[in-house]
Amino acid sequence: xxxxxxKPFAYTYGFLMAGYSILVLxxxxxxxxxxxxxxxxxxxxxxxxxxYVLGIKAFKxxxxxxxxxxxxxxxxxxxxxxxxxxxxxxxxxxYSFVYPEFIEMIREKxxxxxxxxxxxxxxxxxxxGMMDITTAPWFFATVTLISSLFFGFLxxxxxxxxxxxxxxxxx
Numbered sequence: 001x002x003x004x005x006x007k008p009f010a011y012t013y014g015f016l017m018a019g020y021s022i023l024v025l026x027x028x029x030x031x032x033x034x035x036x037x038x039x040x041x042x043x044x045x046x047x048x049x050x051x052y053v054l055g056i057k058a059f060k061x062x063x064x065x066x067x068x069x070x071x072x073x074x075x076x077x078x079x080x081x082x083x084x085x086x087x088x089x090x091x092x093x094x095y096s097f098v099y100p101e102f103i104e105m106i107r108e109k110x111x112x113x114x115x116x117x118x119x120x121x122x123x124x125x126x127x128x129g130m131m132d133i134t135t136a137p138w139f140f141a142t143v144t145l146i147s148s149l150f151f152g153f154l155x156x157x158x159x160x161x162x163x164x165x166x167x168x169x170x171x
Contacts, residue, residue: 013055014082076156084148
C-alpha cells in the first residue's frame with residue numbers, strides 16, 4: 001500500500017499554525033503588548049508543539065499507524081513552510097501598514113539604551129545603519145519564515161523520534 005500524501009496535512013495544520021500566529025500578532029497589537037513576555041513565549045511554544053504533533057499524529061493515523069522519522073520531519077517541515085510563508089507575508093503587511101509605529105518604538109528604545117550605556121552620538125549614528133536593516137518589516141518577515149522552518153524542524157524531529165513506528169512490511 002502506498003503512503004498517504006503529506007499535502008493535506010501540511011495545508012490543514014500549516015493554515016492552522018499560520019492562523020494562530022497571526023491571531024497572536026493581532027491580539028498583541030490590539031492589547032498594546034509591545035514587549036515579548038516569557039509567559040507569552042511559553043504559551044506560543046506549547047501551542048506550536050501541539051499543532052505540529054497533531055499534524056504528525058494525523059499523518060501517522062492515515063498511514064495505518066506507521067510513521068518513520070523521515071516522514072515526521074517531512075510533515076513538520078511542510079507545516080512549517082506553509083505557516084511560515086503565510087505568517088511572514090502577514091508580518092510584513094502588519095509592520096508596514098497596520099502598526100508601523102512599532103518599528104519606530106523599537107528604534108527609539110534602542111537609541112535610548114545606547115545613550116544610557118554611554119555611547120557617543122557618533123557611535124549611535126554608526127550603529128543606526130544596521131539597526132535600520134534589522135528593524136525593517138522585510139527583515140521581521142524573513143526572520144519569521146526562518147524561525148518557523150527551524151522550530152518546525154526541531155519539533156518534528158523530536159515528535160517523530162517519540163512517535164515513530166516502523167512498518168514491519170518494509171523490513
